Amino acid sequence: MNVLVWLAAILFILMIVIGGKKGARSFISLFLNFGVILLITLIMADPNANPIILTIIGCTIISCINLFFINKVNSKTKTALLSTAITIVILLIFINQVTKLTMIQGFGEEEIDELTIFSLYIGVDFVKIAASVIIMSTIGAITDVAISITSPMLEIFNQHPTISRRDLFKSGINIGKDILGSNTNTLFFAFFGGYMALLLWFKDLSYSIGEIVNSKIFGSEMITIFSAGIGIALIVPIASWINAYYLVRTREKKKVK
Template sequence: MNVISLLVIIFIFISIIIFKNNSFYFISGLFLNIVIFIGYLIAISLHISVYLVTFVSFLLMTIVILYWINGRNAKTKLAFICVIFFLVTFTIVSLPLITALKTQGFSSEELIELANFDLNVDIPFSELNVSIILISFSGAVIDGSMAICSSTYEIYTKNPELTFKELFNSSFNVVIEVLNSTIYTLLFAFIASNFALVIYLQDLNYSFLELINSKIFVGELLVSILTGCAGILILPLSCLLGSWILKKRFHTLY
């Protein structure tokens, strides 16, 4: 038994203790997402459209996390609508920026390590770069939307007489509280994920100007910034869209 197998067993054991009867859906949902990711890699290697594979994978992961793990109910339906609306809107808005920065492909620092490999990869790296960014923020977007939609739904069911503005303001108070912790979580995640990279570039005696203009650093920074923006923007969007649906289209959730 290797270390990974032991950690998986410990993870499953802890999940069963904490989640009890719901542990089956939690653990099976995790492995379903792993299967989806493997299918995502296989589909791209078969030269299927990267954008199509990405959106289908994102959709499947959203269905697994919301409907399989959390159950099919009004709250998960509300979160699903918010996530899909955000995915389409954010992709349309951010796509020109990602394309303009041209951070796709390998950097000069990576080419040194890949010198012995064939670099003629028949995959459009510009599309793959967009795909990586969308997949990277999928978890944060789904979790954030579920948290806000659940709180908005509970506020509405306890106080159905609230107007749209009152419901939005009450829900937005929750957004502010969640946002405070989310910002620090994203900051520490960025520092942890890029700490080794900064040390590596420092060993190459890069100046600050060379550092902020290096392709490898800008690429990682772009992913982190867009992931952070997605994780933050989904909160007020879920608050606004969730409040509107609950007041105007509540019957459609059942």
């Protein structure tokens, strides 16, 4: 416990020294997001609850915390939130179908020994739970990309007030291209870092490459990575178009007045 407190204290100090007030808000947002995820998880245990609706609510709250609480309410955070919402809805429909087709819901055979003492007849829809888990795993990356696009686009617009909507959209796409590769690789290495012990276990069990690829645990995590990558790819044109449309339309309205 003392180690956790010290690590949290070091992180808090570094975030304040480097980020100032925004760094402090970012640190507080970690605990707020954790509270939201914990609350959503507890409610999902109710068989009468709809995991998809809860996921949309949870993602909306987390997005508001990450965007409005940290970066305050302004044009770039508003367009980033709208872009995130549209992307999440598209992803939910897509991932729900992928989960049904690939049948990655539930537990893998590697987890059976630890679950034998528990009852699996808990009355919840594991397909929707699996889709919800994937979405909740990607929401941070999606909001991060959204604000990383809308913020520099606003700066470009302020420096070039007469820029056309098309050129501003192209600028957003070019910014997104640089972000796309780095964020996708971040998700990929986060998977291997978090599941290094699992890969070592596969080696100890003498799993072949085919057995590893076809295992439910490995497959579900790879689908999570690919789904997150799809979400990051989708948010780039969506955020670029919405932000370009909003900024140029606001400029035109001011001219009319």
